[in-house]
Amino acid sequence: MRRCGDGMKRLLAGALLLLLPLAAQAQPFQGFYVGGGAGYALSPDISATPPAGFTGSSQLQRNDGFVGLGSVGYGFGNGFRVELEGNYRQNGINGLSGGPATTGSGTLHTYGVMANVLFDMDIGRSWIYPYIGGGLGYGWEGLSGAGFTQGGSSFSSSDTQGGFAWQVMGGLSFPIYGVPGLSLTAEYRYHSIVGDETFNGVTASGPATLKLGTEHDHDFLLGVRYAFGITPPPGRTPTPAAAPAPAPARSYLVFFDWDKATLTARAQQIIKEAADNSTKVQYTRIEVNGYTDTSGTPQYNQGLSVRRAQAVAGELVRDGVPKNAIAIQGFGETHLLVPTGPGVREPQNRRVEIIIR
Numbered sequence: 001m002r003r004c005g006d007g008m009k010r011l012l013a014g015a016l017l018l019l020l021p022l023a024a025q026a027q028p029f030q031g032f033y034v035g036g037g038a039g040y041a042l043s044p045d046i047s048a049t050p051p052a053g054f055t056g057s058s059q060l061q062r063n064d065g066f067v068g069l070g071s072v073g074y075g076f077g078n079g080f081r082v083e084l085e086g087n088y089r090q091n092g093i094n095g096l097s098g099g100p101a102t103t104g105s106g107t108l109h110t111y112g113v114m115a116n117v118l119f120d121m122d123i124g125r126s127w128i129y130p131y132i133g134g135g136l137g138y139g140w141e142g143l144s145g146a147g148f149t150q151g152g153s154s155f156s157s158s159d160t161q162g163g164f165a166w167q168v169m170g171g172l173s174f175p176i177y178g179v180p181g182l183s184l185t186a187e188y189r190y191h192s193i194v195g196d197e198t199f200n201g202v203t204a205s206g207p208a209t210l211k212l213g214t215e216h217d218h219d220f221l222l223g224v225r226y227a228f229g230i231t232p233p234p235g236r237t238p239t240p241a242a243a244p245a246p247a248p249a250r251s252y253l254v255f256f257d258w259d260k261a262t263l264t265a266r267a268q269q270i271i272k273e274a275a276d277n278s279t280k281v282q283y284t285r286i287e288v289n290g291y292t293d294t295s296g297t298p299q300y301n302q303g304l305s306v307r308r309a310q311a312v313a314g315e316l317v318r319d320g321v322p323k324n325a326i327a328i329q330g331f332g333e334t335h336l337l338v339p340t341g342p343g344v345r346e347p348q349n350r351r352v353e354i355i356i357r
Contacts, residue, residue, distance in 0.1 A: 030077030037223025056099010112139030157201025306330030
């Protein structure tokens with residue numbers, strides 16, 4: 001006999017609230033999507049008031065079963081998304097417990113419609129995105145060919161009743177590279193339809209009812225999700241080798257890792273090339289302009305762009321460029337090289353431009 005009381009509900013709801021402030025930068029996902037999943041429903045027994053003629057305070061005993069669902073939704077690009085979900089669960093019925101032995105047969109079908117709010121998290125790994133969420137809606141429970149016997153008493157019902165439903169969930173999505181917008185998902189959810197529901201049926205002596213309490217399930221699902229209109233992000237490309245030209249290049253791009261102002265080996269190589277070429281041309285000043293992508297707040301990005309420009313300027317000085325010839329400026333998330341919406345990690349926008357004038 002399995003139970004899931006108020007303590008479990010409070011624990012699951014508390015975990016959802018605690019995870020939200022711990023979420024990292026929101027996953028850059030925007031647009032409409034569809035999804036689906038199927039899996040195993042771990043289904044505790046349901047408290048029951050037995051029909052007339054049956055004795056003892058009872059519970060409806062049911063087998064663990066199958067769960068399947070489908071959804072359509074919209075991602076806002078800041079990690080949050082909303083969706084409308086349809087779900088279905090099926091369990092076999094064993095009988096009623098809590099009193100004299102009662103046998104049972106038939107099927108309990110549970111289905112419903114839910115409105116969900118979810119939050120995708122970017123933990124700095126492009127191959128995995130955790131997510132959490134919750135939903136409210138309406139669910140139906142249907143007895144199909146349900147029959148119970150206890151001693152000389154019997155009861156049968158094929159009635160359907162409904163009530164308020166809620167759920168919380170957490171899962172992981174795994175983007176499929178080579179198929180933009182497609183992800184595999186692995187998810188756990190706690191789902192409940194609040195009782196009490198009264199199911200009409202018949203006994204040998206006439207009409208009777210079976211009253212069921214709150215239904216709850218622990219679901220473990222595997223699924224897929226497809227977001228429309230997603231294009232693969234442009235990868236970071238090395239600065240192409242300069243073609244033979246009468247004079248050295250006068251503009252250079254130095255790229256940075258996300259939320260970093262430290263120079264990579266490739267960045268140091270480009271800065272050295274700029275410093276060497278500055279000795280081959282006449283110039284009045286060397287501009288060092290820093291930029292960021294749109295992830296993070298505008299105030300933070302402004303400071304980060306200045307730190308990146310300062311790091312490049314310091315390297316130029318170490319490579320022999322006079323400090324008084326360098327002009328440093330940070331532009332934050334303005335002047336994007338690749339136009340994006342807010343909250344998007346775009347590698348080509350995390351840069352410093354060296355201009356020899």
